[in-house]
Amino acid sequence: MASDFSPPPELRYVQYHSSKETTYLSAIRQLISQDLSEPYSIYVYRYFLYQWGDLCFMALDEKDNLLGVVISKLELHRGGPLRGYIAMLAVREEYRGRGVATKLVRMAVDVMIERDADEIALETEVTNTAAMKLYERLGFLRSKRLHRYYLNGNSAFRFMLFVKESTGQYGGEYGAAQLPPSA
Numbered sequence: 001m002a003s004d005f006s007p008p009p010e011l012r013y014v015q016y017h018s019s020k021e022t023t024y025l026s027a028i029r030q031l032i033s034q035d036l037s038e039p040y041s042i043y044v045y046r047y048f049l050y051q052w053g054d055l056c057f058m059a060l061d062e063k064d065n066l067l068g069v070v071i072s073k074l075e076l077h078r079g080g081p082l083r084g085y086i087a088m089l090a091v092r093e094e095y096r097g098r099g100v101a102t103k104l105v106r107m108a109v110d111v112m113i114e115r116d117a118d119e120i121a122l123e124t125e126v127t128n129t130a131a132m133k134l135y136e137r138l139g140f141l142r143s144k145r146l147h148r149y150y151l152n153g154n155s156a157f158r159f160m161l162f163v164k165e166s167t168g169q170y171g172g173e174y175g176a177a178q179l180p181p182s183a
C-alpha cells in the first residue's frame, strides 16, 4: 500500500498539555479504545499524561477534532538506560495511510532524543502490519516475540530503537545516520 506523506493541509499537530485535558481526554480515550480488545481505565491515561504530557502529540482537523494521537513516556529502565516507550498510537480510520501516525511518532521520538533517550521501545500485535511497517521504516528493530502478550491471547513483537548504539544494522530514518560523529 502506498502512502501519501504530504499530510492533508487542514491538519495540525500539537503537543498535549494538562490545560487541554477537558477538551481532549475523552476524545483520546475514545480514539484509542476503538482498536483495543481491553480498553484502558482513565487512570492509565492520566498516568502517562500527568507525567509525560510533553511526549503526547495530537493531530487535529481544522475544527480541532482529534484525528490521531500518540502517548509515550521516558524513564530509566531498571536503573539502566533512559528508555522511551511508545504506549499508545491511533489514527482515525478515514485518515490512515497518509503519514499521520508517522508524523506523530516522529514528534514523540524527536523529543525523546532531545531529552537524551538511550533507546525507545514499544510492543505491537504480530498481525499489525501497518504499525510494523511504520516502525521499521523509522529504524526500529524487532527485538523479541512475546507469546500471548495481550489479554485477548494475541502475541506481540517488541520493537526497539537504539538511539546511541552503533551496530551498523539500522536502516530507517532514526538509524545510524542519527548518531553523532564520535559514536
Ligand SMILES: CC(C)(COP(=O)(O)OP(=O)(O)OC[C@H]1O[C@@H](n2cnc3c(N)ncnc32)[C@H](O)[C@@H]1OP(=O)(O)O)[C@@H](O)C(=O)NCCC(=O)NCCS
Pocket (backbone or CB within 6 Å): 001, 002, 003, 035, 088, 089, 090, 091, 092, 095, 096, 097, 098, 099, 100, 101, 102, 103, 123, 124, 125, 128, 129, 130, 131, 133, 134, 137
Ligand atoms: C497503525 C496506525 C496508527 C497507522 O496509522 P497511519 O496514519 O495509517 O500510518 P502511516 O500512514 O504513517 O503509515 C502506515 C504504514 O502502514 C502501511 N499500511 C497501512 N495499512 C496497511 C495494511 N492494511 N497492510 C499493510 N500496510 C499497511 C502504510 O502504507 C504505511 O507504510 P508505507 O509508508 O511503508 O507504505 C493505524 O493503522 C491505527 O490507528 N491502527 C489502529 C491502532 C493501532 O493498531 N495502533 C498501533 C498500536 S502499536
